[in-house]
Amino acid sequence: ETGVTQTPRHLVMGMTNKKSLKCEQHLGHNAMYWYKQSAKKPLELMFVYNFKEQTENNSVPSRFSPECPNSSHLFLHLHTLQPEDSALYLCASSLTGDGNQPQHFGDGTRLSIL
Amino acid sequence: SQELEQSPQSLIVQEGKNLTINCTSSKTLYGLYWYKQKYGEGLIFLMMLQKGGEEKSHEKITAKLDEKKQQSSLHITASQPSHAGIYLCGADSTGTASKLTFGTGTRLQVTL
Numbered sequence: 001e002t003g004v005t006q007t008p009r010h011l012v013m014g015m016t017n018k019k020s021l022k023c024e025q026h027l028g029h030n031a032m033y034w035y036k037q038s039a040k041k042p043l044e045l046m047f048v049y050n051f052k053e054q055t056e057n058n059s060v061p062s063r064f065s066p067e068c069p070n071s072s073h074l075f076l077h078l079h080t081l082q083p084e085d086s087a088l089y090l091c092a093s094s095l096t097g098d099g100n101q102p103q104h105f106g107d108g109t110r111l112s113i114l
Numbered sequence: 115s116q117e118l119e120q121s122p123q124s125l126i127v128q129e130g131k132n133l134t135i136n137c138t139s140s141k142t143l144y145g146l147y148w149y150k151q152k153y154g155e156g157l158i159f160l161m162m163l164q165k166g167g168e169e170k171s172h173e174k175i176t177a178k179l180d181e182k183k184q185q186s187s188l189h190i191t192a193s194q195p196s197h198a199g200i201y202l203c204g205a206d207s208t209g210t211a212s213k214l215t216f217g218t219g220t221r222l223q224v225t226l
Contacts, residue, residue: 004156042118043157043202043216056213090156100145100164100206103214105156 003027004106006091012112015081021109023074023091029104031097032074034066037088037108049074050097078111086113117141118205118217126223132191135220137203139184145206146186147214148177152199160188160201190222198224 004025013019023032034046048056049068063085065077074091088110092103117140127133137146145164149157161170166181174191190197200221204214 006156040218042218043204045213045215048213058213088154092157100162102147102159102162103204104159105149107156108154110154 004091004093004104006089006106006109008109009107010110010112012114013078013081014114015083017081018077018079020078021076021089021091021111023076023093023106025072025091025093025104025106027093027095027104029093029095030071031094032068032071033092033094033103034074034076035090035092035105037090039087043090046076048097055097081111081113083113086111118203118215120201120203120217120220122220123218124221124223126225127193128225129194130192132189133193133222134190135188135201135222137186137188137205137217139205139207141184141205141207143179143181143184143186143205144208146177146179147204147206148186148188149202149204150199151202151219157202193222193224195224195226198222 007022031050036044045058046060047066052068067075088108090108091106094103095101119138121136148160151157161177163179169178176189179186200219202219204216
């Protein structure tokens with residue numbers, strides 16, 4: 001049990017579908033992150049939220065839309081994705097986004113685009 | 115952008131043997147994080163190193179940071195099957211720890 005829960009664990013969707021990934025943390029952290037992990041590529045940071053405010057968008061295509069309604073929840077809304085978007089999407093949280101605190105990760109959502 | 119190179123890319127060791135994994139950065143390191151990942155799962159935090167020369171240990175795993183060489187090493191003593199997985203280093207090049215860059219990982223297998 002990591003303290004960071006991601007749902008669903010697996011998702012298969014067509015390119016025209018709209019779906020959302022959910023991340024929830026009960027660690028009392030104030031910063032949350034979305035990462036993409038593709039085969040044979042380094043883990044890529046997508047978005048950073050600190051106290052519900054987006055502080056980093058790492059040039060992510062607009063077909064990925066994050067939402068952070070509060071410090072405990074983070075969503076990633078998906079629409080009109082491409083086959084190359086198939087990957088493991090990992091959520092992480094840390095106590096703060098501006099200090100030297102380790103990030104704690106969820107188990108990820110494995111996304112497959114048909 | 116910062117790049118992290120991990121070596122070796124993969125490693126097979128016999129149970130009981132020692133091993134070392136290296137992580138070298140192309141830029142100044144403000145902090146270095148080691149994580150372990152099992153296939154298809156999330157990352158488990160192992161250790162965080164912040165100061166040059168810092169060394170930390172947890173059970174049979176020791177990590178060191180050589181700030182001048184912009185390098186960190188992870189050493190496992192007397193490896194066990196439970197050590198198998200992918201080891202990832204993550205580096206902070208901004209001093210805020212919010213924007214981490216990760217290496218491609220080292221896949222470790224431990225044989226009986």
